[in-house]
Ligand SMILES: Nc1ncnc2c1ncn2[C@@H]1O[C@H](COP(=O)(O)OP(=O)(O)OP(=O)(O)O)[C@@H](O)[C@H]1O
Ligand SMILES: Nc1ncnc2c1ncn2[C@@H]1O[C@H](COP(=O)(O)OP(=O)(O)OP(=O)(O)O)[C@@H](O)[C@H]1O
């Protein structure tokens with residue numbers, strides 16, 4: 001079993017204004033196997049985005065460690081680290097730099113990591129933006145002129161430009177209509193098959209998680225309370241919170 | 257239905273973006289009619305980028321710079337508005353119309369604690385409350401949207417909240433003003449299903465208890481099917497179908513509405529990991545709409561006259577913007593993708 005990411009006893013405490021604190025992560029153990037999709041679900045505020053942000057080095061960890069390809073993440077140079085791992089952020093509004101055009105936002109990771117000509121950058125940007133179902137006209141525009149779902153797709157296009165081996169997707173399709181959701185899910189699965197990518201997929205839509213995830217981890221109050229194959233989690237549910245989640249899931253109302 | 261029972265009645269709303277230089281303005285929202293009874297919940301679904309948020313911002317009098325609106329009729333509680341007067345609208349906004357924005361952070365002040373933000377709202381809208389009552393009310397509102405340890409949370413700043421918490425705090429601040437019309441733009445996208453249901457119930461209760469009307473924008477068809485009395489389906493800046501909730505879910509008649517429902521992951525697709533059905537092709541941008549029906553290039557049922565210049569005349573008085581709406585048999589059989 002090829003573990004591309006291993007997380008060991010990870011903890012994170014946020015100090016709050018007023019001397020209080022919150023233990024957002026209370027000793028997380030988790031690994032990602034190369035080529036798989038791990039679905040991460042859980043209560044709002046249970047620490048999913050915190051975990052993702054620590055993996056992306058946007059937050060410092062308090063204790064524990066993260067191995068990327070069996071090497072401590074602290075030992076990587078940023079450039080090298082982020083050529084392996086990229087993220088699509090939960091909030092499509094604050095995660096795009098408002099002063100940059102969509103073209104520069106999408107090509108930024110490439111500019112940092114590779115030396116390409118302007119034409120090559122144009123071609124890749126056009127490629128990626130069309131891949132997520134947007135018209136290449138938007139490349140010249142600024143984030144504030146895009147709708148929520150359009151911004152979210154810019155975030156996906158950006159994360160894909162480097163074709164990183166590991167992709168963290170924090171609610172990547174929550175702002176999209178179901179037809180585009182379907183197209184993006186098909187795209188993610190396609191890319192995964194072609195390039196053997198590994199996904200950490202954070203989401204609230206249990207049908208989407210059942211569809212895309214090979215394994216599922218359930219978080220509750222800073223801990224992973226249940227983890228297993230997707231089938232197992234949904235059929236032999238053990239933890240009370242997971243049961244509650246599954247029972248609360250709404251289906252299309254089809255009566256009267 | 258008598259005119260007086262309508263809270264909001266808009267006819268032929270058009271929204272444009274101004275372009276630089278001599279380029280023609282971009283016609284975004286086209287000929288939109290929208291009416292809402294007291295206590296009614298209207299769902300709006302549609303393609304990402306089709307203009308749902310833009311329409312709502314217009315109703316709030318908060319259109320972005322570079323854009324402007326025209327209408328034949330804009331009637332709010334029996335009063336006609338022929339133009340936006342910023343002052344009138346500032347009065348309505350906040351006291352009579354409340355909006356849950358798609359972007360929660362946009363309506364929370366990042367530099368103020370939650371307690372302070374509630375204070376500001378209560379000072380404007382709930383002058384009857386004493387200081388200690390205001391705090392108690394804030395705590396109770398936070399609890400109603402499922403925030404635990406609410407008293408401790410009042411000291412937090414917006415950046416200290418998770419995505420779903422920020423969304424709920426914003427909902428609580430809007431509820432604090434008891435609006436007549438609640439515009440909820442994707443209010444539950446960041447919430448896990450248990451908390452989502454709690455928030456949906458809260459919105460429903462308030463709508464029933466206080467006769468609050470709701471415009472509910474969402475991509476979650478299951479959610480809208482449980483919430484809405486009526487649903488408008490939008491595509492490329494137009495309402496293509498407007499129907500009661502159960503009709504739309506069970507017998508959609510516009511091919512776009514039908515295709516949208518077909519894109520949901522089915523039990524079978526989940527089990528067999530089959531490709532999901534998405535609608536082929538792309539939504540046209542507002543300045544590249546084809547002549548005739550905007551959906552025609554992607555529609556499996558399109559015929560010659562769908563692309564004709566007479567299309568507009570031919571669908572003018574139809575309920576569904578389509579020359580060949582699906583009959584119930586077709587849509588039940590899922591004909592679109594067979
Ligand atoms: N910058 C911060 N400062 C202080 N507390 C924070 C900060 N960021 C997150 N928290 C707290 O950490 C906890 C976990 O938040 P996190 O964003 O990881 O939740 P989440 O599982 O992603 O929730 P959601 O599903 O709502 O997005 C929450 O209690 C939150 O209030
Ligand atoms: N200055 C502009 N010029 C041309 N088009 C613009 C301009 N500003 C915004 N737009 C377009 O107007 C539309 C606004 O749509 P709106 O935000 O209402 O979409 P939405 O239906 O809410 O979508 P979502 O579901 O993704 O939130 C988008 O397609 C956007 O690209």
Ligand SMILES: [Mg+2]
Pocket residue numbers: 048049050090418419420
């Ligand atoms: Mg989160």
Ligand SMILES: [Mg+2]
Pocket residue numbers: 147148149308309310358441
């Ligand atoms: Mg929107």
